Amino acid sequence: MTSSTIASKILYGSIVSPYVRKVAIILDLKKIDYTLEVLIPFIEKDKKKILDMNPLGKVPVYQEGSFMLSDSSAICGYLERQYPGSLIYPTTAEHYAKCLWYEEYADSQLMPNILTVAFNTLFAAKFNLIPDMDAVQSALDNKLPQIFTYLDKEIENKKYFVNDQLSLADISIAVSFLNFEMAGHLVDTQQWNNLSRYVDEISNEPVIAKSNMLMRERFKAASTK
Numbered sequence: 001m002t003s004s005t006i007a008s009k010i011l012y013g014s015i016v017s018p019y020v021r022k023v024a025i026i027l028d029l030k031k032i033d034y035t036l037e038v039l040i041p042f043i044e045k046d047k048k049k050i051l052d053m054n055p056l057g058k059v060p061v062y063q064e065g066s067f068m069l070s071d072s073s074a075i076c077g078y079l080e081r082q083y084p085g086s087l088i089y090p091t092t093a094e095h096y097a098k099c100l101w102y103e104e105y106a107d108s109q110l111m112p113n114i115l116t117v118a119f120n121t122l123f124a125a126k127f128n129l130i131p132d133m134d135a136v137q138s139a140l141d142n143k144l145p146q147i148f149t150y151l152d153k154e155i156e157n158k159k160y161f162v163n164d165q166l167s168l169a170d171i172s173i174a175v176s177f178l179n180f181e182m183a184g185h186l187v188d189t190q191q192w193n194n195l196s197r198y199v200d201e202i203s204n205e206p207v208i209a210k211s212n213m214l215m216r217e218r219f220k221a222a223s224t225k
């Protein structure tokens with residue numbers, strides 16, 4: 001047993017963040033025990049702690065003993081190498097590269113635009129910030145339709161994005177749709193029939209369904225306080 005397998009594992013962030021949930025799902029898939037330490041980047045004292053660990057001031061941050069790593073993609077890459085049970089990247093060069101591409105597209109296009117909608121609709125006011133409803137409208141009217149059209153075309157009638165198997169591509173894409181739903185939006189079935197069907201199906205994948213359930217419970221508990 002190496003020292004890193006016995007070191008305690010901590011995931012810093014909030015489960016409300018799709019980037020944090022992406023890592024939490026991979027930890028779950030690989031059956032790695034960890035503690036979630038809740039840090040919210042929009043709370044000043046939490047932000048200071050996050051900045052001590054990540055110069056970008058963002059979550060997730062992952063720690064194993066003295067090893068500390070930021071960025072959901074870097075963390076997933078580390079977990080795959082360190083814990084090769086339940087592989088989350090496909091193995092052939094082409095499939096691996098496609099998986100990286102979909103992950104990047106989700107992280108840089110889908111998630112930020114869905115977060116613009118969800119954060120301003122649900123959370124900005126809670127953190128004493130003025131909700132930017134123009135940004136919400138622009139994401140809904142201009143940005144997300146193009147993204148949904150691309151994903152709809154790519155998924156066609158397939159169950160998973162790459163090589164008929166659940167991979168990090170699906171997890172990266174799937175996680176934000178719960179934030180979208182909680183903000184009161186669904187993928188329009190008329191316009192994006194393939195994507196809408198995919199979102200319904202992938203949400204029933206056991207690890208994603210479990211993560212969605214935890215997030216719904218957390219959200220419900222926070223809003224009844």
Ligand SMILES: N[C@@H](CCC(=O)N[C@@H](CS)C(=O)NCC(=O)O)C(=O)O
Binds near residue numbers: 058059071073
């Ligand atoms: N590329 C990063 C993005 C992480 C990210 O944007 N996290 C959001 C949480 S949803 C954050 O911490 N935002 C705080 C900020 O931008 O100040 C990753 O994949 O981990």
